[in-house]
Amino acid sequence: MSVIPDPRDPHGVRYPLAALLTVAVCAVLAGATSFAAIADWLYDLDEADQQRLGFTRGVPAGTTVWRLLIRLDATVISKVLAGWLRTRTQPVTARPRRYRTVIAVDGKTLRGARLPDGRQTHLLSALDTSTGIVLAQVTVDTKSNEIPAFTPLLDAVQAVLGSLTDVLFVADALHTQTGHAEQITGRGAHLLLQAKGNQPTLFAQLKAVPWAQIPVGDRTRDRGHGRKETRTIKAVTLHTPGGIAFSHAQQAVRITRTRTTGGKTSRETAYLITSLPAADAQPADLQKWARAEWLIENQVHNVRDVTFREDLHQARTGTGPAIMATLRNTAIGWHRIHGEPNIARATRRADRRSHDLITAVTSTYPRTQ
Numbered sequence: 001m002s003v004i005p006d007p008r009d010p011h012g013v014r015y016p017l018a019a020l021l022t023v024a025v026c027a028v029l030a031g032a033t034s035f036a037a038i039a040d041w042l043y044d045l046d047e048a049d050q051q052r053l054g055f056t057r058g059v060p061a062g063t064t065v066w067r068l069l070i071r072l073d074a075t076v077i078s079k080v081l082a083g084w085l086r087t088r089t090q091p092v093t094a095r096p097r098r099y100r101t102v103i104a105v106d107g108k109t110l111r112g113a114r115l116p117d118g119r120q121t122h123l124l125s126a127l128d129t130s131t132g133i134v135l136a137q138v139t140v141d142t143k144s145n146e147i148p149a150f151t152p153l154l155d156a157v158q159a160v161l162g163s164l165t166d167v168l169f170v171a172d173a174l175h176t177q178t179g180h181a182e183q184i185t186g187r188g189a190h191l192l193l194q195a196k197g198n199q200p201t202l203f204a205q206l207k208a209v210p211w212a213q214i215p216v217g218d219r220t221r222d223r224g225h226g227r228k229e230t231r232t233i234k235a236v237t238l239h240t241p242g243g244i245a246f247s248h249a250q251q252a253v254r255i256t257r258t259r260t261t262g263g264k265t266s267r268e269t270a271y272l273i274t275s276l277p278a279a280d281a282q283p284a285d286l287q288k289w290a291r292a293e294w295l296i297e298n299q300v301h302n303v304r305d306v307t308f309r310e311d312l313h314q315a316r317t318g319t320g321p322a323i324m325a326t327l328r329n330t331a332i333g334w335h336r337i338h339g340e341p342n343i344a345r346a347t348r349r350a351d352r353r354s355h356d357l358i359t360a361v362t363s364t365y366p367r368t369q
Contacts, residue, residue: 019054031347070318105171113321132336134329206271217283227261
């Protein structure tokens, strides 16, 4: 078993890395929101549970827990924990005819986690929308933006899944880049990307499509929270892909959302392109997959802020911000695959049953994917 020495211990006490990671995962599953809270969770365990976790020579001080965790490689830890979560997922027995794995990509700035020079940490993540597991997360260079981080993120997702063949990536307009399209399709995957002002030529060409002549492909209606919403989608095959200023575009898509709240009606129109032909992506499919882009914001980033108080966490040192974000992703994914839609309630329930939580986390599961 790998061990990590306590950097400040003159007697050379070493703590098992697996034990330390297990503690960190269990603590955050139970609602811990900081390194100090992780250490507190460990201290609150009885001696028998501490030994079950691998701490047979006492437990590390809170400062030691912090020092050890911020030395870890955040990308490696993300890969390890994503792979571990995937062994816990249940096999899907019945899938729709055109089922495919849909990965939503989005970035998030950790507002409280400023670096020593005052800049904020920004992370780019990839969510498997069918399982709720964040498959990969990479730190964006503070002197750059998300675009150069996209290829390392694809590499990390591929390392977890083994192959990207037939996987569909959905992302916001920032990632509607020719280079990204080449990277995705070159690995056998597909894309569904929105076009906005960052691609003015593409946006103008999509807007100029004679949409009035194209029949509605799918329409959905939702009602709730005092509002009514209708989403209408049209899709058209691009018979001459060279006529659209984006490589690998097979279909052009227009989604119109009409929302009525308190007697006031608003309308928004979005234009997208996809590398999937119509035979593999009907309008109803595209409607569902386009909405999957929101899941990473609603089910991951928002939960990290509200439940785990991420923006109040002022981690500054080493890989601390990324490690804590990965632990929060792991907790969210764990509770999702165990059928817990309310993560806040799930963490409170887990905190009351620490012994059972340790058993569940450390048990061996057969790999199902």
